[in-house]
Amino acid sequence: MITINGQKMGKSLGNFITLEQLFTGSHPILAQAYTPMTIRFFVLQAHYRSTLDFSNEALQAAEKGLDRLMKAVETLGKIKAAEKSTSDVNDLERRCKEAMADDLNSPMVISALFDWVRIINQAAEGQQSFTAADLESLKAIVNRYVFDILGLRNEKAAEAGGKDMVSPLVEMLLNMRMEAKAAKDWATSDKIRDNLTAIGIRVKDRKDGFDWEIE
Amino acid sequence: METIVLYNTLTRRKETFEPLNPEYVGMYVCGPTVYGDPHLGHARPAVTFDLLFRYLQSLGYKVRYVRNITDVGHLEQDADDGEDKIAKKARLEQLEPMEIAHYYTERYRDAMRELGVKSPSIEPHASGHIIEQIEMVKRILDAGYAYESNGSIYFDVEKYNKDYHYGRLSGRNLDDIVTNTRELDGQSDKHHSFDFALWKKASPEHIMRWPSPWSDGFPGWHMECSAMSTKYLGEQFDIHGGGMDLMFPHHECEIAQSTAALGKD
Ligand SMILES: [Zn+2]
Numbered sequence: 001m002i003t004i005n006g007q008k009m010g011k012s013l014g015n016f017i018t019l020e021q022l023f024t025g026s027h028p029i030l031a032q033a034y035t036p037m038t039i040r041f042f043v044l045q046a047h048y049r050s051t052l053d054f055s056n057e058a059l060q061a062a063e064k065g066l067d068r069l070m071k072a073v074e075t076l077g078k079i080k081a082a083e084k085s086t087s088d089v090n091d092l093e094r095r096c097k098e099a100m101a102d103d104l105n106s107p108m109v110i111s112a113l114f115d116w117v118r119i120i121n122q123a124a125e126g127q128q129s130f131t132a133a134d135l136e137s138l139k140a141i142v143n144r145y146v147f148d149i150l151g152l153r154n155e156k157a158a159e160a161g162g163k164d165m166v167s168p169l170v171e172m173l174l175n176m177r178m179e180a181k182a183a184k185d186w187a188t189s190d191k192i193r194d195n196l197t198a199i200g201i202r203v204k205d206r207k208d209g210f211d212w213e214i215e
Numbered sequence: 216m217e218t219i220v221l222y223n224t225l226t227r228r229k230e231t232f233e234p235l236n237p238e239y240v241g242m243y244v245c246g247p248t249v250y251g252d253p254h255l256g257h258a259r260p261a262v263t264f265d266l267l268f269r270y271l272q273s274l275g276y277k278v279r280y281v282r283n284i285t286d287v288g289h290l291e292q293d294a295d296d297g298e299d300k301i302a303k304k305a306r307l308e309q310l311e312p313m314e315i316a317h318y319y320t321e322r323y324r325d326a327m328r329e330l331g332v333k334s335p336s337i338e339p340h341a342s343g344h345i346i347e348q349i350e351m352v353k354r355i356l357d358a359g360y361a362y363e364s365n366g367s368i369y370f371d372v373e374k375y376n377k378d379y380h381y382g383r384l385s386g387r388n389l390d391d392i393v394t395n396t397r398e399l400d401g402q403s404d405k406h407h408s409f410d411f412a413l414w415k416k417a418s419p420e421h422i423m424r425w426p427s428p429w430s431d432g433f434p435g436w437h438m439e440c441s442a443m444s445t446k447y448l449g450e451q452f453d454i455h456g457g458g459m460d461l462m463f464p465h466h467e468c469e470i471a472q473s474t475a476a477l478g479k480d
Contacts, residue, residue, distance in 0.1 A: 001459060002259055009255060018252040019326040036329035040262055048263040049222060054255060100270055101219040103229050104263075149269050151262075151331040 003053045004029065017054075031056040034063065037155050041066040044106040044150055065114075070154045072117040073146060075124045076139060082129035089130070089138045092116050096145045109145055116142070166214075170201060174210050177203075217274055221267075221454075224462065225384055234453045240271050240278045241452035243444040245461055246338070248285040249319035250300040253326040260458045265332040267454070281447045282335040284323075286316035287342045287423050288415075288436045293464070295405070295412040295435070302423050312423050316342070337447055341439035345425045348434040348442040351476050352413045352427075360475035364404035366416030366430030372409050375471055379480065384470055385463035411468050413438055437468035441476065444469075450477050 004015045017027050025033030034042075042062035046052045092112055099108035116138075122128040130138060146152050173192055180188040193203050196212070204211040216237070220229045234240045244264045247257055264282075271278045291297040298306075305312040324334075341348075352368050355361045360375045361368050372381050376389045392409050416430035417423075424431045434442075444452065450473075457466060474480055 002255055004255070016254060018254045019258060019329070020252060022255070023329065036326075037331065039258055040330050043259050043262045044266065048259075048266075052259060097217075101217060103220055103222050104266055104270065106266060144273065149266070149273055151265055151269055151333070153331055 001051045003051060005055050006053060029056075032060075034059050035155050037152055038063045038066055041069075041110075041150075041152060045110055047103075047105060047107055049103075065110075066152070067156075068117055069113060069146065069152075070156065072120045073142060073154065074157065076120050076135075076142060079120070079123050079130065079135060081132035081135050083131065085130045085134040086128045087119050087130075089134050089141065092138070093141045096141070100149065106150065109150065113142070113145065170196070170212055174203065174212060178209065216276070219274070227386075232453075234276070235451060238275070238277055240276045240454065241448035242268065242271075242278060242280045242454040242456065243440070243448055243452060244280070244282045244335070244455075245440055245457035245465065246282040246284050247319075247323050248289040248300055249316045249323060250289075250304045251319060253319075253323045256458070256460075257323065257326070258330060260456070261327055261332045262330060264456050265330075267456075268333060268335075279337070279448065280335040281337045281339065281444065283439060283443055284316070284320055284338060284340045285436070285439065286313070286320070286340050287345075288434045288439060290436065293436065295415070296403075299421070299423055299433070302421065305422075313342070316340075339443045339447065341434070341443070342423075344439060344443050344446065345434065347446050348438045349414070349427050351438065351442045351445070351472065352434070354476040355413060355472060358475050358478060360471075361413055362406065363429055364406070366432065367404050367412060368414040368429055369405050369410040370413055370468070370471060370475070371406070372411070372471070373407060375475055379471070379474055381471055382463075382467060384467050387463070387467075411435060411437065411464065413472070437465055437472060440465075440469045441472040445473065445477070450479075 002009060004017065007013060007015060009015055009017070015029055017029065019036075019039070021027040022030065022034050022039060023036060025031075038059060039062075042054075042059055043052065045062060045065070092115075095112035096109045099105040099112065102108075119128055120138075123130060173196065177189050177192040180186075180192070196203055200215045202213050202215050204213075219232050221232045222228070223230045242264070244260070247253065264280075268278055268280050286301060287299065289300050291300060291303065299312070301312045301315050305315045308315065327334075352361065355370065356363070356368065359371075361370050372389065372392075375381055382388055382392060389409070393407075412435035414427060414429055414432055414434055416432045421433070423433055425433060444455070455466070455469075
């Protein structure tokens with residue numbers, strides 16, 4: 001069952017919240033917008049047969065928790081291998097496996113993952129270490145449970161990644177335009193500028209090169 | 216394959232999951248009635264069954280996951296009389312019912328994609344399976360568990376309950392159901408208030424209608440799930456899911472229909 005601040009959801013109760021309203025924060029009950037993954041993580045934090053009570057406090061806690069988890073996944077990618085391992089990576093695998101096999105106990109999977117968030121963060125600080133082989137299996141286990149089975153995605157990284165791709169592509173096109181200009185190929189030069197303008201990227205020529213901005 | 220246990224609502228117990236055919240899992244989940252924006256109530260079952268779908272796949276099962284779209288037959292108050300939820304929205308918005316269904320199906324799919332919910336293997340529409348539903352109504356009539364009344368077909372709950380147990384999923388007995396349902400007001404075509412519609416004759420103002428041997432009309436809300444699960448997953452399949460709010464009457468009626476039509480529990 002689902003409740004909102006302990007109440008049943010209903011059109012007449014004024015607490016009927018659509019997913020779009022959740023994602024944009026546009027409902028009087030909501031203190032802010034919540035991303036789709038925050039909602040997903042929040043749902044997975046409770047066992048599927050238990051009552052799920054939505055509140056701003058609970059969703060904000062889920063948002064923080066998900067953020068910590070995703071940061072740890074990123075941290076894990078940066079840890080350097082060491083001579084020996086100070087924690088047993090099979091412990092995470094065993095706990096996640098048992099929890100899922102016991103009537104899809106996703107909250108237990110998440111709690112095992114959080115114990116390992118702490119270990120990963122300690123490893124980044126040099127208080128724990130892993131061999132190259134253990135690091136590889138730890139990454140595989142984390143990816144399997146976080147992304148494949150719980151179905152979460154790293155929204156912040158995806159967002160940042162999307163922005164990062166635009167800049168180098170625009171710079172590449174504008175450098176080609178500089179070369180065209182240098183070769184007095186005005187047709188190509190204008191074509192690149194006009195096409196960029198058409199998709200909403202304004203190009204400004206400068207003495208020493210160019211500037212651009214997304215309109 | 217790894218041993219896993221899942222809760223079975225029918226037995227109220229966690230049970231070791233053993234698919235009918237090793238390696239293959241057939242799973243049917245009741246999807247949305249597409250007449251409004253997807254809301255919180257849609258998110259939870261969708262994420263839960265997505266978790267199960269992903270998990271079974273990760274174990275190596277080949278899963279056929281069928282999740283329907285209800286675009287016809289779901290009446291106001293989940294009742295047997297009244298306006299179709301989609302037709303009502305269409306009337307208010309001055310659109311075709313199928314425009315409403317299409318629009319809100321897309322809205323649902325977009326929201327599910329945002330939530331990381333994988334698309335099911337098959338997403339059948341109730342309106343695309345009218346023939347299958349009529350065939351199943353015929354089978355139930357032939358088996359003697361339904362009756363015709365003024366162009367509509369109703370499920371004969373009392374008759375069915377003599378041979379099987381109506382209420383076994385929701386843990387009810389017909390006696391409790393009888394005391395908890397109000398008396399018929401004399402306007403109804405039903406023999407008993409607890410009987411439910413398999414096929415409804417359309418009133419003149421009802422625009423979503425199809426020809427059938429009994430009347431121009433439309434299928435009862437519970438019919439589509441029995442017909443489409445049988446069509447795509449066979450007469451027996453492994454997992455049937457949906458929100459708890461659907462247990463009674465929707466899933467109870469589905470079980471009764473399928474059992475009556477197929478002649479076995
Ligand atoms: Zn259904």
